[in-house]
Amino acid sequence: MKFKIILLGIISFALISCSEDNGPAKNVDLKTFDDSASYALGVQLGMGSRRDSMNINLDIYNLGFQNGKDSTDLLLPDSTMQKVFETLQAKMQAKQMEAQDKAQKEMEEKGKALAISNKTFLAENKNKPGVKVTKSGLQYEVKKAGSGVKAQQADLLKVKFTASFANGEVFDTTAKNNAIDFPVVGLFPGWTEAATMMQKGGKYVFVFPPEIAFGDRPAGPIPPNSVIIFNVECVDVNAGGNKQGYEQFKQMEEMRKQQEAQMKNQPPQQPVPIQVDPK
Helix, strand or coil: CCHHHHHHHHHHHHHHCCCCCCCCCCCCCCHHHHHHHHHHHHHHHHHEEEEEEECHHHHHHHHHHHHHHCCCCCCCHHHHHHHHHHHHHHHHHHHHHHHHHHHHHHHHHHHHHHHHHHHHHHHHHHHCCEEEEEECCEEEEEEECCCCCCCCCCEEEEEEEEECCCCCCEECCCHCCCCCEECCCCCCCHHHHHHHHCCCEEEEEEEECCHHHCCCCCCEEEEECEEEEEEEEEEEECCCHHHHHHHHHHHHHHHHHHHHHHHCCCCCCCCCCCCCCCC
């Protein structure tokens, strides 16, 4: 399916590439939906060709488009073109796998380095004025006290936040001070503990060690073994606003605990004896 989309992008790209002018068109007015779709697919193809290191000869490409539209004077028979497409797809998949392997290795190396640097960061941060540490290792500082009852696990929080790594790099934030809704449960273990400390109007800094954040596995832009820092303002607490999600979370947690218990109670597998033919 992905390859068909690429081919569709190639065809649409030809619609805006075929021109008597040798250079790309400039100051093009995208008047219709087809114009916008053609341009968007062309951009997608261009980005894809750069990512996949595809060397497209636009002169031959445009010739093929014209021949295909006229269905005459084709330089390659259908059987050959099918083989070309299969080879092209295989090459692209190989390059994508190579890029994924490279990214994974880089992420693993980064995780190893973070596992070492995190210890120093956490040891220094917990001694800063105003910072407190819970039994789980969560470090927090109340910048501004809130009011009212503290959030409960079935609640929904409206928050403004900035999420960063220990080196100060921001990887997520609420744009232009717009608050968003966050459930108390279901994000990661440390967040539930932190969220149940918050009150409406309060401002907090939470430092999550990897053990109560995302652990030793990458999660999107978050490398393994990352310390996560949340600067949070609790705009509002919607009591019971995530009741259904909380019930589902409890069910999933119960299933997880049952599976863990079953795994612990299973007897160790005995090795299968090797039968030797007595000859």
